[in-house]
Amino acid sequence: MTEGFTIRQANSRIIATIDGLPAGGQTGARPFIIPVFIPMSGCPHRCAFCNQTAITGVKPHAISPSAVTRAIDTYLPFVRDRGRSVQIAFYGGNFLGLPEQHLHDLLAIATAHVTCGDVTSIRFSTRPDTITESRLAAIRDFPVHTIELGVQSMDDRVLAHANRGHNAQCTVNAARMVASAGYALGLQMMTGLPGDTPRSALRTARELVSLAPDFVRIYPTLVLRQSRLAEAFRTGMYLPASLHETIAIVSRLFLVFAAAHIPVIRMGLQADEALAAPGAILAGPYHPAFGERVHSHLFYRLAEAALAQAPRGAHALNIRVHPRHLSRMIGTSRENLTRLKAYFHLENLSIQADTGVTPHHLEVDIAPPPIALN
């Protein structure tokens, strides 16, 4: 058995699955999100890797309650499915770190939109060290459904290099408080921060699993302009991970969460105009479809694990996947197919779509060598 995958043989077929992944995938019925960016508002200081303006294109300013209404008016017409839940999301800063009155004003206007039925509930992201009993008490009477914690790492050395200003134990305490107060808990982790290694990233993932979040997000570290990391990069003190290395480690992290039935709702920063603007990203493993690249790599590894079980000398192998996953399996520019053929020295390897195959599974048909006739 290969870690994260289950491979079994039935007659002349090999069936390979990703452990813990439901047939429908991890996405489930996701809420429609109306984002309200509060770039670096409420932050006690700037973390080494952060420049929210480069990510969102929004300059730091105190967001007004009327901006919440404007965001709702802008996004609401795009909700096609009237039965889908809609959440106002305060992102890009440290929501619970906002001054008390400002926090109250934003929650009050968001609540008014919940009361009139425009939206279903509120979510926000915040730092672990702003989760206290008194801060949670301050939001208790508002319809907040989900709280996301920017964890980044569970390695205290990595947190110190990133100038986070809190340690891993703080995250453990915060996660427990959020969950026991009845909120849905999201945890965000990063890879490739200064001092981070694949081993410490995997340890972080396992420790996050033990906190039983409702979902996680994984963000590879990018060197954003005007961040402290940009300075370290310029002086050669920090070298970002390559795209290839990052896809490999994020795939392994995905498997850790999948095996624990924890949805990974995002891998990589959302591609948008601000990020794509020249000079926004100085270096780092950015790809506009990063999550897709990770899924494609997972299919490569799943196929590799399955083909390793094929009998030597098999004449022809045919991989079948659900039609939804055909392009992931083949890979960009047929990369996966080419690599598999080269790795296993296979002339006759094909990939086919088959509606009979469960999504996130693959099946390999094995044709035995032809019988030589004299």
Ligand code: SF4
């Ligand atoms: S990473 Fe989060 S807490 Fe740190 S400066 Fe950026 S928005 Fe603030």
